[in-house]
Amino acid sequence: MKKTVRDIDVKGKRVIVRCDFNVPLKDGVITDDIRITSALPTINYLIENGAKVILMSHLGRPEGEANMKYTLLPVAKRLTELLGKEVKFISAPEVVSDEVKAAALALEEGDVMLLENVRFRKEETKNKPEFTKELADLAEVFVNDAFGTAHRAHCSTTGVADYLPAVSGFLIEKELQFLGNAVENPERPFAAIMGGAKVADKIPVIENLLGKVDILIIGGGMAYTFLKSKGYEIGKSILDADSIELTGEFIRKAEEKGVKLMLPVDVVCASDFANDALVGVFPADGIPEDLEGLDIGPETVKAYGEVLKTAKTIIWNGPMGVFEMENYQGGTRGVAEVLAESDAVTVIGGGDSAAACSQFGLADKMTHISTGGGASLEYLEGKVLPGIACLEDK
Ligand code: ADP
Ligand code: MG
Numbered sequence: 469m470k471k472t473v474r475d476i477d478v479k480g481k482r483v484i485v486r487c488d489f490n491v492p493l494k495d496g497v498i499t500d501d502i503r504i505t506s507a508l509p510t511i512n513y514l515i516e517n518g519a520k521v522i523l524m525s526h527l528g529r530p531e532g533e534a535n536m537k538y539t540l541l542p543v544a545k546r547l548t549e550l551l552g553k554e555v556k557f558i559s560a561p562e563v564v565s566d567e568v569k570a571a572a573l574a575l576e577e578g579d580v581m582l583l584e585n586v587r588f589r590k591e592e593t594k595n596k597p598e599f600t601k602e603l604a605d606l607a608e609v610f611v612n613d614a615f616g617t618a619h620r621a622h623c624s625t626t627g628v629a630d631y632l633p634a635v636s637g638f639l640i641e642k643e644l645q646f647l648g649n650a651v652e653n654p655e656r657p658f659a660a661i662m663g664g665a666k667v668a669d670k671i672p673v674i675e676n677l678l679g680k681v682d683i684l685i686i687g688g689g690m691a692y693t694f695l696k697s698k699g700y701e702i703g704k705s706i707l708d709a710d711s712i713e714l715t716g717e718f719i720r721k722a723e724e725k726g727v728k729l730m731l732p733v734d735v736v737c738a739s740d741f742a743n744d745a746l747v748g749v750f751p752a753d754g755i756p757e758d759l760e761g762l763d764i765g766p767e768t769v770k771a772y773g774e775v776l777k778t779a780k781t782i783i784w785n786g787p788m789g790v791f792e793m794e795n796y797q798g799g800t801r802g803v804a805e806v807l808a809e810s811d812a813v814t815v816i817g818g819g820d821s822a823a824a825c826s827q828f829g830l831a832d833k834m835t836h837i838s839t840g841g842g843a844s845l846e847y848l849e850g851k852v853l854p855g856i857a858c859l860e861d862k
Contacts, residue, residue: 470640485521487510501546526586533588612635620855663785676850683778703756705761738795739758769788780812
């Protein structure tokens, strides 16, 4: 267990908090502020407990230069509105300037300031001690609350933990509680649903989960490589030719370990990768030569649903079909509905799977939707995330 802000005394202390304020912007306007609102519980806790709060984040890819296209000024303004109190912001190209240092020292209990985009400094992504030291010197305590960058060892995500006592904020705590517990300590039966476009992207995840789950359900584009390895003809469906052997091995391994591995029994096929190219539903072992599978079929959804109903923990990564197109969203919707109705702990880890749940209006029916795309994937691979490893144990 990692220490959280609750486990330390923050009163009167300068606390530097790594947030994930990497918000989508259009013409300098924030189009979705969920990343800012999700950070509020930690910030408010610190304010209420008398900390002097110094926030830091990256935004976009300024590549180590002070490119004002990526200034955090819009975030400072939005935060000021959301907190109902001024968030001091000094747009220093070097992030930590003399003016910034003075402002940090002048903070009073409950005050909040935001530093400029940490990726304005080229040292940031290389975790160079020069910049780390400047950041650490501003504060007395480090709080990491940016799960989305926890898989990266940067100055602001892990470096500062070399100099300051380091604990997690509530967002990372929640990720560890749900994603972490689901993977490490699941109530069984434990099912994983894997989908998405390519097998190659998810091989390490499947490998890791095969050693942990009781049920492994495969859908999405990756299913066709599995079907191919069983000797089925898959027409023009997406195929990862280099992974055929490996998927065959996964099928054998699952058998050996007693993991119930499920593949589509029917497939929604199209003549082209387009919504209006829909042809119809075919059995998984009868995909016509000139068609491609763009979704799992209704029989598959039914079969998956029945097995998922027995599960107590379900992790889902990757859509079952090309859900962006109306004609191929049935499988993803069907699985999302099963999870929404399930009493199991349901954890969604994956940007597109999370987007699908929101699109269907089912996001709040899930136990937990992980916020870090790359970070949750690495977590599911069983990797140690440096931004979490650097935090103090309880
Ligand atoms: P996540 O972000 O949840 O981890 P991925 O990024 O791995 O998911 O995959 C999502 C993409 O996979 C979606 O854009 C979806 O259209 C695509 N996809 C799903 N099924 C198929 C398919 N049968 N053929 C081609 N692409 C597919
Ligand atoms: Mg994705």
